Amino acid sequence: MRTLRISAAAEAASLALLLINLFTVHIDGVSSLVGPLHGMAYLVVIAATFLVPAPPAARWLALIPGIGGLLALRRLRDH
Structure with missing residues (x-):
């Protein structure tokens, strides 16, 4: 779970950096x-996400680029 949390944050932050870079300088x-x-x-x-015991919905959410990791974490927390 720790790996998933770190990688989900890195995925979302890197997407934000890419978009900020694209729309500014x-x-x-x-x-x-x-x-x-x-x-x-x-x-x-x-x-x-596929390595932790997760419901199928969390696995499908992880496939969404950019925010999928955060959505999968939320689904796992609610599970």
Whole structure:
């Protein structure tokens, strides 16, 4: 669960950084650094969700890019 929490936060924060960069200064270096970080956090969220005992709805929510990890955590907390 700890891995899922950390990766969900990293996924959401990296998406926010990418969007802020896109709509403001659009520095290529930021996109080159944060883009792969976001992709890796997304994959870790999916893997971590499938490794914990979770309802199928949480697993489907984890597949949503950007906020899926946070939604899956919320579903797991309510479970």
